[in-house]
Amino acid sequence: MITIAVDAMGGDVGLNVTVPASVAFLERQKDVQVVMVGDETQLKQALASANAPMNRISIMHATQVVDMDEDPRSALRHKKDSSMRVAINQVKEGLAQAAVSAGNTGALMATAKFVLKTIDGIERPAIAKFLPALNGGLTCMLDLGANVDCTSDQLVQFAIMGSQLVQAVQPDMTEPRVGLLNIGSEDIKGTQVLKDAYQLLQQTPLNFIGNVEGDDIFAGEVEVIVADGFVGNVALxxxxxxxxxxxxxxxxxxxxxxxxxxxxxxxxxxxxxxxxRIDPRRFNGAIFLGLRGIVVKSHGGTDAVGFNYALQEAYHEAKADILTSIQKGVAAHLAPDQAI
Amino acid sequence: MITIAVDAMGGDVGLNVTVPASVAFLERQKDVQVVMVGDETQLKQALASANAPMNRISIMHATQVVDMDEDPRSALRHKKDSSMRVAINQVKEGLAQAAVSAGNTGALMATAKFVLKTIDGIERPAIAKFLPALNGGLTCMLDLGANVDCTSDQLVQFAIMGSQLVQAVQPDMTEPRVGLLNIGSEDIKGTQVLKDAYQLLQQTPLNFIGNVEGDDIFAGEVEVIVADGFVGNVALxxxxxxxxxxxxxxxxxxxxxxxxxxxxxxxxxxxxxxxxRIDPRRFNGAIFLGLRGIVVKSHGGTDAVGFNYALQEAYHEAKADILTSIQKGVAAHLAPDQAI
Structure with a gap:
């Protein structure tokens, strides 16, 4: 049984999206239970009117909600009992395998980082997302906005994490191709950070195929696209x-x-x-990678269909045990001699 | 009469695209003559079979062609008689009001910069393009790849040039709105360069409306979008x-x-x-801004229809005398007290 902690109050709409989405999710996935985190009274009402299967739902009361435009530092300091934070706490304490929130991205990332901490060897977590490729496959793109400035080492860490994520959720994909988002295919293109990252990536055991450009994102020629958070966010x-x-x-x-x-x-x-086929709700659910726990960010303005996809994303990652994969991948990179 | 110098040999195809496009262009614009630059023998043949109106065409022989993948420095040093360079020379010598090429972008920019030099007050030229907005208008986006790293001052210069370009080609647009491409609307978002540019832009007389995001590019809420060349290129x-x-x-x-x-x-x-409506050929023709002469870059792989659009872009800019507008805009910015 996999347990998902749901920030029931997060997002532009809150309960009217998270509750029906969670009910639909539970109907679809039978090996799942959810912890709905938020205002207990409101949650009880909403779950009752949605005829929710209460045998697989528990309610966890949280007295606060992080505003959608709240400063992340303020949320971290003053909202210690927010639905977002309590949901992440469930992951920290091992009571849930993943947390899902449609709340304020900056606050969610700051809280997740503070509560869960990063994996050894990962300096900064990244935001990743699967995009549909024209050949029917999926391309994992990261970072999509967690880090405005990145070093070449951090880009290599993103490549390792993305590669491990793809292998964990698609076990037949043993050597995912990794591309570096740049403005030309030659290795002398782009910023100094990218030129350095290109050289570093060539020295890793990753299946690094070189630079890719914005119009390659959907081409299906790589399974992982690495960018710093600024460029990745602008591209997305x-x-x-x-x-x-x-x-x-x-x-x-x-x-x-x-x-x-x-x-x-x-x-x-x-x-x-x-x-x-192009419905963005089907690709809802961005993954925070590099933390000691799974956190999935839903688009704040999505509806119950979209939030359901974010819940499924969290479910698949928990089921594929992506944390262990990423930890192994990072450890092998840090100590290549000891790798299998 | 406006004269356009055409790099007849440039692009993936060369003469079979540039000649029919130039003929169609001359049929459409009666106040235009073209200088076709390239191999004289081949040009004569191609123009004859295209029934070109020779009364408005002159041929200028050039013995060399810059390869599409040639290093810009090598082109600058070893291809002094290339069709690209000779076409730009026509602008330099005042024999043409604009040059158009579908050749190697890097070599074209390096050559244009070397031959024409930049306008006083502009440190680096930028590549600009008009994109269609959903409200039926056009949005000018720059830089699209000339400068990988930019300072905040350079971004301000891009904003001035874009703003002047829009006003010159759309005289009813007296106060074009300028947005800074960023990853959030708040002024604290983005890199330090962008934060600084935000503050600087607020102090200019430009109609700066703040940060815009990638999904605002087609929204028609700004007429000018400013980015460094790396980010602009990835977005495009x-x-x-x-x-x-x-x-x-x-x-x-x-x-x-x-x-x-x-x-x-x-x-x-x-x-x-x-x-x-979404045919990229209709939006073919990127403008090199900030030089003492008009140079338009056509997509290398376009056909005669697309190259015709690039020729028209050059024609409109020459006709609108964008150089004078940009020089005035830059001068007013450098010496605001003396501005009208």
Whole structure:
């Protein structure tokens, strides 16, 4: 049985998203139980109206909620009984295998780092996400915003973590290809940090294939893409903007005239499939890597369908025991002679 | 009459793209003449078979061509009679108002910088491009790859140049809104360079509205987006990758079955409109800003339709006399007391 601690109050909506998502999640995964963390009275009510399966749900009361725009340091100092922090505490104490929150990203990262601490050999945790590749596979991209400035050593640590994550959740993928996000394929491209990271990555046992560019992100030619948090975040948000723009253009063109509306009705089943394949909710759930515990961040504005995907992401990682994989990977890198 | 110097040999294809594009361009713009720079014999043949209007075309022989993967320093040193360089020389000597090339970007920038020099007050030229906004407007984004590392002063210079460019080509846009590409809207976000640039931009007379994120690029809430060349390039290429991915998903879904193929046939006129609106060829033509002359870079792999758009971009900029605007903008910034 896997236990997931849910920050029930986090996100733009809170309970009205986290409770139905958790109920749907429990219906789908039978080997799971959840700890719902938040205001006990409100939680009891919400769970009762959702006909939640209480035999696999426990409620943990938390008196505070971190605001979506609260300063992370303030949250860390003044919100010691927040739903977010209490959920992470469950992981720390071994009572849950993962925590999931749709709350304030900065506060969640600061709290997770403070409570769980980083794995030996990892200086800074990173935020990772799986993106769909055109060949049907998945590409793990990191860091997506935890670290604005990174050293070349830290980029190598991200590469190790991403590589281990991919192997843990896709056991048939024994040698994930790793690419460094850059602005050209030659090893002399990019900043000094990237040039150094390129050299360092070549010396690791990782399957490092060199630099990749922004338009390679969906090409499926690598399973891991490494970037510093600033660049990774800009790339991810630019992609989100482009996808939104495309969806808007399609909508506008099909709404253009009576004729195009009729054509849109006929094409609706196919357009529905397209929409489904690029639905960002299906890729909701960013993973905090490098901590001594699994924490998954859901998009703050997602709905119950999206939050359910974040819960499943946490479930798969807990089930694949990614922590052990990452610890092994880092240890082998730090002491290569002792590696198997 | 505006004269455009065309690097006829540049790009993945060369003459078979540049010649038909130039002919189509001359048919469209009657107040234009072009100087086709390249191998004279090949050019004469190609122009003859294209029935080119020779009364508005002159041929300038150049004995060399810069390879697409040639090192910029090598091109600068050993290719002094390249089609690219001779085309830029025409601008330098006042014989053309703009040069257009689909050749090697790094070599083109190095050559343009060496031959034309930068405008007083501009430390480094930047690459700019207009992207379509969802409100029907255009957003000028820079730098897209000329400068991997930038200082906050240089980012301010980019903001001034972008702002002047927008005003010059869209005279009704008197106070273009300027945004700084960052990973959050608060002024404390991002790298130290960006934090400093934020403070500096607030002190300029520019219409600086603060930080924008990757998913704001198409939102039409700013007319100018400023980034260092590394981040701008990653953002642009990530967008290109996302658009390509979406197009591929749409294609796959409509080709999925006999039924979806039939639905695709019916929706074809609308899908054609969608394709047209997001056609990257329509936005081909990146502008080198900050030099004492107009140079436009076409995508190396584009076809005649795309290269025609790059020629039109150069034409509009020459016609709008963007150099004078930028020089005025920079001078006003350097000596604000003397500004009007």
């Amino acid at each position: 948000k630019s992609i989100e903007g482009a996808v939104k723009m495309m969806a808007q253009v399609i909508k506008e063109e099909f709404n253009h005239s009576a004729m195009s509306k009729a054509q849109g009705l006929i094409a609706k089943p196919v357009l529905g499939q397209v929409k489904k | 290429k990530s967008i290109e990758g996302a658009v390509k991915m979406m197009a591929q998903v749409i294609k796959e879904e409509f080709n999925h079955s006999a039924m979806s193929k039939a639905q695709g046939l019916i929706a074809k006129p609308v899908l054609g409109q969608v394709k047209k």
